[in-house]
Amino acid sequence: MKRVIVDFKKLTPEILSLLVEKYPDGYDDDHVIRFKNAKNETVDAVEVRTEDSIYLVKVSSRLEDTMAKFEEDDYDVEDYTEPISEIPEKSLSGDEEE
Secondary structure (H helix, E strand, O other), rough: EEEEEEEEHHOOHHHHHHHHHHHHOOOOOOEEEEEEEEOOOOOEEEEEEEEEEEEEEOOOOOHHHHHHHHOHHHHHHOOOOOOOOOOOOOOOOOOOOO
C-alpha cells in the first residue's frame, strides 16, 4: 500500500472529497496523528484511505477552511497535475509485516 504525506495546498479534489466525506463535521484531536518527518520536524495530520493508498494530510487552520468551503464541482482535474510525493518505505526487520 502506498503511503503519502500531502499538504493541503496540493490536495486533489478526490482527496479533499474523501476528507470531507470522512470528517463531515470537521476533525478533532482524536483524529489527528502526530509524527516526525524526515527532517525530524513534528507534523500533525489526519488520515484518509483509498483502496491502494494511505494519505496523511497535514493539519492547519487553512485545511479546515478549505474543507468547510469544499464543493467538488468547483474543481477542474486538469488544474491538479503536480504529483504528490510518496513516503519512502521503511524496511521491516524480523517477522513484521505491513
